[in-house]
Amino acid sequence: MKIAVMQFPGTNCEFETLVAVKAVDMEGEIFRWNRSAGELSDFDGFVIPGGFSYQDRIRAGVIASKEPVMSALKEEADKGKPILGICNGFQILVESGLLPGRSISCDKESEKGSNMGVGSGSNKASSNVDMALAQNVMISKGKIVRRGYYCDWVNLRHESPSKRCSGSFAIERGALLKIPIAHGEGNLVTTTPGLIKKLNDDQQVIFRYCDKNGRIINEFPFNVNGSTESIAAICNEQGNVLGMMPHPERAFFAWQLPAFDPRKQRADEAGPGRRVFESMKRYIEVNA
């Protein structure tokens, strides 16, 4: 069971992510963005880690989404292989149209584009991107109290039944996970009519931000970035591609938890983020 941990220029969580992959007894290696994309088919699953690919130029994730490896990843996703996008990885998956994924594989020609002339392929990008992860806007009591980059420990509630999604395959509905976030653009917005209803109806909303008791309170500091309906993670229709803003690899071991959490002192205990990687492994075992 071999996992490719994708590395773009500016990715900065690939090595922690690789540690997490190996700690749940999967094999893994760093896969650089300029390696032959055809080699991706040798892997059983993929993680696009967090960071700031291409320095977030233009907007987070968009330059990486145009790389040939992303076209190859779409083909691997079509085969049902699991892809986990964390933070910047989630942003890349959104910009490439893999999430929420309604238009999956409809735009391969425009991505290749080597012979494109003037006038062809117009509006292709906007036709296969169904949402955006916009700049954070933190709202409390109807007022904007903060904007921009924010990092903190957040509580997440698992919204879908287990087995709905590769990255939460072994997590029961309603489970609470404490995992850190660190981003400036995690505010899920969309102008696609009916998309949010569809995500809810099809159980594609995987995690929402919540308080420590699991209540969804759609304002800061519980909704940490202004995301629509406090959405922190979604999967595609098939359930094999998961994008999440929080960083499970930074809460993989109990000792990574914040000082005020009593679990921090229990050195041998697993951290809450481990469940995401264990889920991915279980998904591959079941679907092998």
Next chain:
Amino acid sequence: MSPNRKINLRVWLKIPDAEAATVKNTLVRRLGYKNILADVKKERLFSIEIDSGDPEELAKSFAKELVNENKESYKALIDELLFEDEYVPVKVALHIEDGEAISVRERLRSRLGFGNVVDVKKATIWKLYFDTLRPEAEVAAREIAERLLINPHKDSYEILSRPII
């Protein structure tokens, strides 16, 4: 009562602009514009609406706050927004609330004492240089905006070329 005036500050880097270079590289190497795209440059645009005061003097004062002249140059335009003819200017701005523009307005009004500032809008101007004639270039510019420069769920764009006579 005199109507409000608008100060447009066009701001660009004097040093190489890595973001513009990345955009050009992506368009040429990944999106197929090698044969028609010659160059890409970028400017920031602040459009500041004032209800009183001398716009020329205020433009200089605003530039002191918003432009770092160690690395940036600027041009102030009063009640007009003109661009040179050799490129297609594509204006990209958020259509959702722009937190940075609001912060700039509040900084100018509350912290720096410019009570005559009514509104601030912020945008990025992508200057696309083409090796092709104007009508074709504008078609390509629209494609480029939609394929790369905007995410339509948060951004909008506008081609600001002068009308072809």
